[in-house]
Amino acid sequence: MASHAKLHYTTPGLTTEVAQRVVDLLQDRLNATNDLHLTLKHVHWNVVGPHFIAVHEMIDPQVETVRGFADDLAERIATLGGSPSGTPGAIVDQRTWNEYSIGRATTQEHLAALDVVYQGVIESYRSGIKVLEELDPVTQDMFISQTEQFELFHWFIRAHLEDKSGSLSTGDATTEKGAARAAE
Numbered sequence: 001m002a003s004h005a006k007l008h009y010t011t012p013g014l015t016t017e018v019a020q021r022v023v024d025l026l027q028d029r030l031n032a033t034n035d036l037h038l039t040l041k042h043v044h045w046n047v048v049g050p051h052f053i054a055v056h057e058m059i060d061p062q063v064e065t066v067r068g069f070a071d072d073l074a075e076r077i078a079t080l081g082g083s084p085s086g087t088p089g090a091i092v093d094q095r096t097w098n099e100y101s102i103g104r105a106t107t108q109e110h111l112a113a114l115d116v117v118y119q120g121v122i123e124s125y126r127s128g129i130k131v132l133e134e135l136d137p138v139t140q141d142m143f144i145s146q147t148e149q150f151e152l153f154h155w156f157i158r159a160h161l162e163d164k165s166g167s168l169s170t171g172d173a174t175t176e177k178g179a180a181r182a183a184e
Helices: 016-046 052-079 088-094 107-135 137-159 176-183
Strands: none
Touching: 016 052, 016 088, 016 107, 016 137, 052 107, 052 137, 107 137, 107 176
């Protein structure tokens, strides 16, 4: 996803071309974090079953942290001279992933679907970390810090899907619905 918005300026030490590439990476992650915090809130509202309260209460701190990540990403875009886009339309128009596909469902179904979601988010961040190594270590540090938290949240999710041997109930599922079916 390439941005065509002109940077107003950039931070000292970065060329406009490099700053534009960094802003584009940041905007992609801003879209992802805005989408993720809404998805997590959707899960919070739609989870049912015997472990409802544990999952319901586990999700809210993740929502708040991810909202904070979105704010940090947007402010970094502005710092680099860009204009962050945080509208719902921008998320939908620019995202490279599908809409979250699970409605009212059991804790295990939602957690299995979130396992797949977090895998995608973490993989995208790790790709960005590699690219940023050559471009901007300050933004790379932000991505590394946020990835650490995403990996922790992913572990929280997976702990509910894991048996005592370490196997995940989701197996090799690659879609939210496939993971949800496997975890039932």
